[in-house]
Amino acid sequence: MPQWRKNGIVDRDAFRKAGENGFLMVWPDEKYGGLGDSDFRFEQIIIEETCRADCHEFFATVHSRLVGPYFEHFGSDEQKERFLPPCVSGKKILAIAMTEPGAGSDLAGMKTTLRQDGDHYILNGSKTYISNGINADLIIVAAKTDPENDPYAMALCVVESDMQGFARGQNLEKMGLKAQDTAELFFNDIQIPKDNILGDPRKGFFYMMQGLAEERLIGATQMSAAARKAFEVTREYVMERRAFGKAVADQQNTQFKMAEMEAEIDMLQVFVDHCVALHNQGKLTAVKAAKAKLQAAEIEWRMVDLGVQLHGGAGYMHEYPICRMFLDARISRILAGTSEIMKLIIGREVFSEQYKSFFE
Ligand SMILES: Cc1cc2nc3c(=O)[nH]c(=O)nc-3n(C[C@H](O)[C@H](O)[C@H](O)COP(=O)(O)OP(=O)(O)OC[C@H]3O[C@@H](n4cnc5c(N)ncnc54)[C@H](O)[C@@H]3O)c2cc1C
Known part of the structure; x- marks a missing residue:
């Protein structure tokens, strides 16, 4: 990981090795190389253990569970046969743009277009902040197909990195997540074969909305694991560090603050597990997922902030893991929908006819 941080990118070999060991895309059918079991708990364990091993910048889950399922849910049999096996094995790396x-929070404001031209389509536009953007071989790109008449008519098309007209910008320099490659992507008159369109070329917006609950659950799982890791790192430090003749852990302020966080993180875990169970039953709503993501991001943020504070000056030094965790965590309240957008989703239901209390 330290070398990947220096390089600003995860080694492609990590995807291949994860694939070889069965950690990438566990859900596809066995005929495509997967386990054929989409129980989200497999993914949850991979996310939690990756975080525990201090490898959360390896965005294998973006590949495995955020992008890959678009092939499963909206792809034809031919597309599944073509795209799934090399992704399960880690030979090809996925991104979503x-x-x-x-246009970020407001996706209907996007300018990228996909125009039909005889027996193929032409893609023009650009995307930014794309995770795995430098490593990716296959990129699912959202583009408008009827911009004059319907801002929500969008297609999801598969851009292959060797297609003419495709270009990557630089690997963007970020505040944190230093090992994660995040890039701008450019599409200049790319010819997209019809076979590379997923599902109905007017329904891409609807498809993306369908995937968002799972995306937010992935975020919540990762963020609650990161909060727990920051808690453990801080706990160890304050038990060792001494001030005024005793361990920092012996100060009542430290005990109260850590007790508050322990209670918050435990409750978060229970809610995330509840959402995972609902998801496995096909019952996870957009609102529940938004609640999990909102709380996970905010609790992670409070924990890393407390962690830095309890480390004192050491918390401000890069050589201490809590410093990196603090910088990496800042994205959580923005990525996969900002905290404000999560509140918007929850707030809409609170004041709607569909409102039900937790116990109903
Ligand atoms: C490291 C990183 C990785 C990323 N990876 C990907 C990726 O792989 N693929 C991808 O497509 N995108 C990716 N993104 C983009 C990310 O999803 C967006 O940055 C995010 O959705 C916010 O959009 P924005 O940056 O345009 O902010 P804006 O939408 O411009 O928001 C700016 C501010 O306005 C607030 N705001 C906006 N609308 C409202 C509203 N209606 N009510 C209240 N407040 C509002 C927001 O909450 C925010 O505080 C990534 C971003 C980063 C930084």
Whole structure:
């Protein structure tokens, strides 16, 4: 991991090795190389253990569970046969490109277009902040197909990195997540065969919305694991560090603050597990997923902030893991929908006819 941080990118070999050992895309059918079991708990364990091993910048889950399922849910049999096996094995790396310089939270504001031209389509536009953007071989790109009449008519098309007209920008320099490659992508008159369109070329927006609950659950799982890791790192430090003749852990302030966080993180874990169980039953709603993601991001943030504070000056030094955790955690309240957007989703239901209390 330290070398990947220096390089600003995860080694492609890590995907291949994860694939060889069965840790990438566990859910596809056995005929495509997977286990054929989409129980989200497999993914949850991989996410939690990756975080525990201090490898959370290895965005294998973006590949495995955030992008890969688009092939399963919206792809034809031919597309599944073509795209799934090399992704399960880690030979090909996946990314998803929705965000543009002028459109993030408000995806309907995107400018990238996909226009039909005889027996194929032509893709034009650009995307930014794309995770795995430098490593990716296959990128699912969202583009408008009827921009004049319907801002929500969008297609999801598969761009292959060797297609003419495809270019990557630089690996963007970020505040944290230093080992994760995040890039701008450019599409200049790319010819997209019809066979590379997933599902109905007008329904991409609807498809993306369908995937968002799971994306937020993935975020919540990762963030609650990161909060727990920051808690453990801080706990160890304050038990060892001495001030005024006793361990920092012996100060009542430290005990109260850590007790508050322990209670918050435990409750978060229970809610995340509840959402995982609902998801496995096909019952996870957008609102529940938004609640989990909102709380996970905010609790992680409170924990890393406390962690830095309890480390004192050491918390400000890169050589201490809590410093990196603090910098990496800042994205959690923005990525996969900002905390404000999560509140918007929850707030809409609170004041709607569909409102039900937790116990109903
Ligand atoms: C490290 C990193 C990795 C990323 N990876 C990917 C990726 O792989 N693929 C991809 O497509 N995108 C990716 N993104 C983009 C990410 O999803 C967006 O940055 C995010 O959705 C926010 O969009 P934005 O940056 O345009 O912010 P904006 O939408 O411009 O928001 C700016 C501020 O306005 C607030 N705001 C916006 N609308 C409202 C509203 N209606 N009510 C209240 N407040 C509002 C927001 O909450 C935020 O505080 C990544 C971003 C980062 C930084």
